[in-house]
């Protein structure tokens with residue numbers, strides 16, 4: 001029996017590693033037929049030994065039946081909205097305001113991230129296991145979409161590596177890549193079904209399904225970009241270091257992230273990303289600039305619902321191409 005149980009645990013680790021390589025690192029793992037064979041062997045062992053199955057097993061990503069509705073979730077820490085900068089002068093004014101408030105003229109380091117155009121989501125991990133997924137909602141109250149979040153392969157059911165806090169709330173954006181959006185709409189047209197106007201609406205509609213078996217068929221991904229609640233552990237001192245930790249723990253982060261210094265750095269990054277924008281495999285509607293140091297972020301605090309230490313800079317709206 002222990003030999004079979006050892007095989008069972010090895011299978012879970014192997015499939016978890018392939019999921020991470022394929023869905024988080026976007027590296028081609030093994031041929032589908034080989035992956036499917038491993039999953040079939042895992043399901044067969046679980047059917048013979050149902051008492052071994054835990055919610056963290058790769059076979060447990062899709063619930064068997066629809067839920068009646070969505071429970072509400074009260075966010076222990078509000079999910080922030082971002083102040084906006086509409087032009088380069090606004091960015092200069094933003095940096096000046098920070099230096100005045102810090103009463104320190106020395107250069108400030110910023111973490112720069114593409115502003116993904118999806119749905120902001122909170123993932124709660126306890127003892128390293130995913131226990132809840134929730135939408136941002138109005139920032140204070142969101143909807144419990146755990147069953148749907150569990151179907152997204154780029155979201156690990158258990159954190160990898162070590163050193164993560166006992167309670168860790170990871171925040172990020174769930175989005176639908178452009179190629180998946182086009183493919184899904186082509187299939188919908190062939191079936192005579194409703195098509196979605198844009199990837200953001202498609203992601204939102206997919207997350208609001210009461211039947212997670214439908215959500216599981218949708219090409220959704222998640223990039224993680226900030227932390228909410230954390231207990232029973234420590235986190236790095238900067239946004240950039242936190243993202244490296246997230247990646248070590250098996251969470252997907254955005255590869256376009258960069259560290260820059262002062263206003264010129266913000267402007268250069270804007271120009272670089274504006275050039276890249278149309279070639280990216282997902283839609284972005286701007287950039288999020290964050291003061292990199294968490295110590296400085298704490299000193300700067302928030303104004304009402306938005307942090308003083310971050311600002312969004314939007315690109316000009318793109319002409320809707322009517323197909």
Ligand SMILES: NC(=O)n1nc(-c2ccco2)nc1N
Nearest residue numbers: 080113114115116225226288
């Ligand atoms: N939407 C998006 O891509 N965001 N949103 C934040 C954010 C919002 C509040 C704190 O951080 N960061 C990124 N990359």
